[in-house]
Amino acid sequence: MLSKVISFALAGLDGIPVEVETDINNGLPAYELVGLPDAAVKESRERVRSALKNSGRKFPAQKITVNLAPADVKKEGSCFDLAIAVGILKATEQLTGADLAGIVFLGELALDGSLRPVTGILPLLISAKAKGYTSFMIPSGNAKEAAYIAGVQVYAAHTLTEVVDHLSKLAPLPALETAKYAGASPQDYNCDLAYVKGQATAKRALEIAVSGGHNILLVGPPGAGKTMLARCIPTIMPSMTFEEALEVTKIHSVAGILSEEGIVSLRPFRTPHHTATTVSLCGGGNRTIKPGEISLAHNGVLFLDEMPEYSRSALESLRQPLEDGVITVTRSGGAVTFPANFMLCASMNPCPCGNYGSADKICTCTPAAIHKYRSRISGPLLDRIDIQVEVDSVKYDDLVSDAKEESSAAVKERVERTRGIQRARFKEGKVRVNADMGEREMHEFCALSRECEEILRLSFDRLKLSARARARIIKVARTIADMEGAEQIAPAHILEAVSYRTYDNFN
Ligand SMILES: Nc1ncnc2c1ncn2[C@@H]1O[C@H](COP(=O)(O)OP(=O)(O)OP(=O)(O)O)[C@@H](O)[C@H]1O
Ligand SMILES: [Mg+2]
Structure with missing residues (x-):
């Protein structure tokens, strides 16, 4: 038979x-x-x-x-x-x-x-x-x-x-009822910007980064709150739509790490250890090709804590997916493409001892040691990080003050408004946020006045920026303008965007 x-x-x-x-x-x-x-x-x-x-x-x-x-x-x-x-x-x-x-x-x-x-x-x-x-x-x-x-x-x-x-129709099973997707709110995460005292500059930078989908690097001494700030990023990102949640759930399902709920409704926040290999970051495997950390972070955040500790080859492997939003893993049996559209957040100390540039602590590192530490992050990777911000130690008074800090929910509301402006601008294209803009979109939506051009020219020479860095500054400026609801990019927007590029040539 x-x-x-x-x-x-x-x-x-x-x-x-x-x-x-x-x-x-x-x-x-x-x-x-x-x-x-x-x-x-x-x-x-x-x-x-x-x-x-x-x-x-x-x-x-x-x-x-x-x-x-x-x-x-x-x-x-x-x-x-x-x-x-x-x-x-x-x-x-x-x-x-x-x-x-x-x-x-x-x-x-x-x-x-x-x-x-x-x-x-x-x-x-x-x-x-x-x-x-x-x-x-x-x-x-x-x-x-x-x-x-x-x-x-x-x-x-x-x-x-x-x-x-x-x-055999002896005891028919009922068909499953379709589940309703509820989405997530900031309260569903176990952290909130309201608990981070002070750090106004870093918070502002985070808001810009999330509003326009830009990558961000937090530089500061140990214990300044870099990790704490990074953990808050998903709480201010717009809630995932059902389609986004399905994309993430598919990847987590294939990786076999799906939780009880059956759907991932919280934005992923992945923190690969600094000993992570290229395979664990990008995906691969001997038998089945499994998605790597960058795909598990799809639609969410990939957080590289203490970035210089990661191996050079692992960091370099991020370059292509950071541009393309997908990763193609090839092995003898064939090639598989996984989505990898994540926001990169990295943190590092300014030097091995962590006190370089501190107002009250003394750095004990030699210039050569600082140079060696910083040069572990290659220029091309740094180029892809649109926003670099210094996170200073919190003052004791700030730490114990009763001043009410803004909650993640309030910031998220503003972020959603800015994302709405971008959605309306790019319509139904591949580009969803300012950071995704290509040459064509930049040409159409980022016209610069003479004054803006002049500021860019000066910064380009002074900070020895690359052509890519220039484009990224303009995109960040576009986001800052959008946050204000401004039609045109103004000199103030460019100036603020440039101020987030101070680490470009630090090594
Ligand atoms: N701005 C802040 N407001 C409230 N608490 C803070 C703040 N900054 C740091 N802390 C406290 O310090 C702890 C350590 O902060 P965190 O781990 O974020 O530091 P870090 O900058 O990542 O340090 P490292 O460089 O050592 O990784 C936090 O868990 C928190 O309790
Ligand atoms: Mg940390």
Whole structure:
């Protein structure tokens, strides 16, 4: 007997339909799995055999051949277990009366016959829906994330027995109800700008950075509050739309780090350790290509605390995704592209001892040591950081003062207004924020007066800026103008933007 069951394989963030063909023949008992399976897929035999037996079904003592088609797509992981088990049941006539046509089966089997959740359910379902599939059988552990997809019928089962009873109409499972996306508010984060005392300059710089999607570097002595400030960035970013949340959830689902809620509604804030390798930052892996930190930070913030401590090669690998907003990971089996549109926030001390430039503390570093420390960040990377701001130590009086600091919610409201201006300006294009502007948009929206040009010329010579730095200054000035609701970029906007470029040639 022959049976055919549909499943899906994951390739990056895409799903590819896989037909599981099962053929049972009289002959010596054997189990043959063909169609480019990896080790985890091959091991399905033991899981499927035990799961069937422990669910009170028969595992035929015949020659079983399972083919995963198309044969040229590499099959990875354990998500075909359920489809294989259902295929064997169908081919051995243990599933009479069940119509399997059009149903996509996904899930890993445990030896006792229960269904284990698998990674990447959300991207698999989205791809499958786009390809016209509307009926799914998945493990109940994946139900929360699957519920966010509207317009499809998803059935979630705890065990293989539940699947069989549903298919043979003994005990039909209810289809999942579509979940409503609620979004997040600043209160959902465990930090708030209101708790950061003083630091007006740094806060202003953060607001500009978030308003226009610019990257930012915080430079200051130890304990000044750099990490604290950085943690507040997601709290002042606009709430994620459902589409943005789905993009992030897809990536987190593939990486297998999705939380209980099933959808990521808080903006990601990723803090890779400074020993991070290029692979852990950009993605890769031996068996399955997994997204790296920069993709996990998609639509959110990548925070590099103590940036000079990161390896040079790891930092350099950020250059291309910082320009493109995507990363293509290539390995022998093919190439996968992951989104990587993140805001970069980096922090560093001004020198190894941390006190260089401090008003009251003495720096004990030699000029050579300072130079060596700072030169660990290459010019081209620094060039891509639009805003560089010094964070001074907080004064004791500021720290204990009762002065009320502005809350994240209030700043977020202003940021949303400024983002609204940008949305209206760029309409439905690839460019979403000022930082994304290309030559064409800059030409159209960043006309400069003679006076502005003159300031730029002087700064260009004095600060020895690059052409890219000049363009980035203009973009920051555009954001500052937008924050004021100004149509034209004024000299004051350019001056403020230039003031955030003081670290360009510090090494
Ligand atoms: N402006 C501030 N308002 C209130 N508390 C602050 C402020 N700055 C620092 N602190 C306190 O100091 C602690 C350390 O701050 P934080 O970790 O942000 O410093 P840092 O600048 O990142 O230091 P390092 O360079 O050592 O990493 C915070 O957890 C907070 O308790
Ligand atoms: Mg810190």
